[in-house]
Amino acid sequence: MARLIDLASRPTAAPVLVGLGILAVWEGLLRVVSPDGFVLPPPTEIAAAFVENFDAIWTGATITGYVIVSGLIVGALLAVGAALLVNRFRIAHEAITPLAVAISAVPIIALAPIFNNWFGLTSARSKQFIVILLVFFPIFINTVKGLGLADPSKIELMRSYAATKSRITREVRIPTALPLFFTAMKVSSSLAVIGAIVAEYFGGRQDALGPMITQAAGLTRYADAWAAVLAGTLIGTILYVATVLIENAVMPWHSSVRTTDGR
Amino acid sequence: MATVGERIASEDPVVRDQLLAEQARSEDRRDMAVRTLRQCAVFVAFMVLLGLLYTAYKAFGTSIDNAQHDWPVVGSILPRADDLNMPPISGILSEFGETTRGTDQSYARTLLGEGLFTLREAAVGFIAGVVLGLSMAIALARWKFLDRGFLPYIIASQTIPLIAIAPIIVIWGRKNFDFFPWEWQDWMSVSIIATYLTFFPVAVNGLRGLKSPEPADLELMDSYAATWSETLWRLRLPAAVPYLFSAFKIAATASIVGAIVGEISAVVRGGLGRRLFSEALNYTTGPERLYASVLGAAVLGIVVFLAVAGTERLVLARQNREVL
């Protein structure tokens, strides 16, 4: 028995087993306990709705997906740029992180109606700005922290080679900052998805994913609603996986150090 | 009585150590007070700067008759600066004193009440989320199979935009949560969203914190023949406190956001979310109110954050530990 548990605990086996288990329980429970009219349909129904509405979902996914991806990229660029500036010119270096953290406590989504007025209800801009603001802060804060984590002895070494500040940044600070940057990117990919969808609630194109969800829910077509949610989840997952792939490509040295099994 | 200088220069390492320890303690407290004040000052300065930028942009826009909105390329990100789209700051601030339609209290008072309503939703959800997340973290720390098996799903759960299905949750709540000993009210469904947004950072960060003790410390507990739960209580949990506070800060703000959005999609009246939505609909009859309510929501978020961050500083300072 212990050996069986050991086997099941292997890194790849366990999540797969658990996943299958969850799906099985979900499907079984719902089929047995309640027929239709239930708010959370069994996975097979959701899958069916997904396939049935594929065209509409695809359109919605492209509209919302465009906002998500463009907002994420622009937000990341701005955040990294700002972090590099703050680090290079030591702008309020001690107070900047707490400031950014405090501002990120503001419910940014509350700005959605204002942005709708400024940039137009149906334009992508208003939603993009929400996403940009949402992802800016975690990426900025983490990158600033990462740049500052650089080992002082390595920096001293570079200075003994009379390296310029930019060179030091490139050779030492940026590699040190990469792990934290990618952590923030992973968090930001789900933030971007949620931000875009919720921003769409405040008004916008009706064929985007957000309105699709609420409209379906309003018509009690729950499988359709969840199918649209699934689409959003897939976008988020794709972004997450993309981030991990980029991370592994850019930091091959780090993946071997990652997730050493603690006790 | 030897002077401080003499004592520091003293050969006796015992006395010297004592002095340094005492000095370190008072320095730390002073440093922290100074740092906190400086950070407050920077925040206030930033707000003032924002206000100035806003007013300057308005002046600029009005002077060129809002042509910037039609400029090519950048036009789409330069809004019109007229009073409807960007009400003057003075107008926004004075709106707080105006009487709310249909009542006899000031707008500020109304916002306060609605803010507290939203706060309650968020707080209930937050507490439930902390309990849930911490239990998960402990379970995952205890049994490796759970760690390996469930952690990917816990992480994946956050890609499901639960906020997006808030209306579904409300209906869910109405239909199914009558096994609770109290009557299920709609705002409780909103709390579920806050719970969902809270349990993830608490579980993930809590797990990291529970696993954070050095092997040497774990061996120490082994040498005392301590059981797993004794080690949990005396080593792992205290070690996890800074990590948990990190999570609490994220979760607290997320709970507020979740509550606000939840109210909108779930049509829960009485909170700030609903207020934001209705002011957005009635924008043309009074843009100042929308801005005022947005400010109110911002204040709520910041106050909640400061409460958690303040508690964190106090607790960690008492134990002489660094904020993560």
Added chain:
Amino acid sequence: MVAPSTSSPTPAVQVQGVSKVFNPGKSNQVEALDNVDLAIDPGEFVTLIGPSGCGKSTLLRLIASLTDTTAGSIQVNGKGAEQARLDQDYGMAFQKAGLFDWRTVAKNIELPLELMGWKSADRKSRALEMLELVQLAGFGDHHPAELSGGMQQRVAIARALSFEPSLLLMDEPFGALDEMTREHVQDELLRIWQDTKTTVVFVTHSVPEAVYLSTRVVVMSPRPGQISSMIDVDLGGRTEFTRDDPNFHTAVTEVRKALRAVGA
């Protein structure tokens, strides 16, 4: 190498034919110890010394029953090492002071006592006693972060001895200290050892430290870990002049020779 048989009835620590292999059967298999025999009498101060990879820390861990032997047996106080651990027969002080940041100094010392179920009043008075013993009276309500490295190590020693174990296991506890603090803490340790009559098993890299502190120095060789030689040290009571004593230098030279013989 066979250990000389002891004349006392029960050795404090009896290691017989102990081998330890890490990752057996895998590609990164390591033979840390091979057929080691060692007997330590009560009240001795024995230091294990040797080049990296000789297994001295592993041997200490085995005595502490923090890991299992691959072969052979270890008796502590006449019982199996695991039983001795469960009975809390020993105190340990390893290099990373391992003090808990969030507890005060006094509460750190009380930690093992809490786990043993001592009453609060008893714990507090014992903690005060121990603080006196390591000359840190008055620092009870400080936090570890406020103390210097030397003071932290003294707290660790106080904690290790708080429940008056008959055996004290120490793995390079003074490694992170500067020379002057180190000598000071070494004297403290010797004083405590004489007062409490504890048996001490000590691991270090430093030859002068080994000779200064011990009644016997055990030199180990690496790959696989074995005991190469044992040198009795007889310098009488240590004073501030001991380190300048020619006998001290002779003993140090003897240990260095033994170390060179095993390739250190």
